[in-house]
Amino acid sequence: MAQPDQDDLPIRTIGADHVALREQVLAELRRRIVDGEYQEGERLTETRLAEDFGVSRNPVREALRVVEAEGFVEILPRRGAVVATLDETAVRDLFSVRQQLETLAAGLAAERATPEGIARLRDLIEQANTAARAEDFDQLAELNSDFHRAVIELSGNRWLHSISAAMYHHVHWVFRAGAAGRAPHSSEEHVRLLEAIEAGDAAAATTAARLHVEAAAAAALSG
Structure with missing residues (x-):
């Protein structure tokens, strides 16, 4: 049987599906914050968000890191992640x-x-x-x-x-x-x-x- 030419094979990158899932969670988390579904000061635990989105905690954890860097979420002592306040x-x-x-x-x-x-x-x-x-x-x-x-x-x-x-x-x-x-x-x-x-x-x-x-x-x- 002839082997397929390498140029004809679909290109897959390591972790592509994982990255796509993380990006989906990130986009939805950001949307819920900016649209007010998650309100200022509201606590966002990894467990709660994983249940909301129907995913494991790993992509949620990564998405939280991004929205924290963007200024949508703050990590507070003893409370964890909360939606930032527009002061x-x-x-x-x-x-x-x-x-x-x-x-x-x-x-x-x-x-x-x-x-x-x-x-x-x-x-x-x-x-x-x-x-x-x-x-x-x-x-x-x-x-x-x-x-x-x-x-x-x-x-x-x-x-x-x-x-x-x-x-x-x-x-x-x-x-x-x-x-x-x-x-x-x-x-x-x-x-x-x-x-x-x-x-x-x-x-x-x-x-x-x-x-x-x-x-x-x-x-x-x-x-």
Whole structure:
């Protein structure tokens, strides 16, 4: 019997299935935190999470390490892992970084945007408005982050894209907490940002992004 050519054999990496399971647990754990299913200060034991997800404790343990490093979970003496609290300092720090990244991205996007990219932003705004009318605030929070990620993609700056990737999980978390009251204002601010980018006006786009982040920060800190 002829032996199969090595190039025709499927490539499997050591531990591929384990990594995939860990990533699934990580994504679900992060989602439940940012959507408020696991609330601030709530204790998250490995046993409890393993039961919630229907997995062994190993991928849960690894996922907890990641969300701790990301700032979603804290390890406290005698309590173990608990969902982190969005205190004022954490929120201010987040918006300080957002302002720097998003104003830079907006100006670059105005210079580099394609018609397809503009259409993508417009579609995300329409989807967000639909979610807001349906009071689907989980979806609205995800679309809010998608809009800002899309602006960063339009900037064409791969460093901005890389640096901001982890940040938008926290943006989602903060936005979701006050989505019901923030939604109409956020939509109007997104439209102004889109219009400036579409017009190719870098200065106006930078200003629109700055004002949007300032308004979002004020809403989050007053909530």
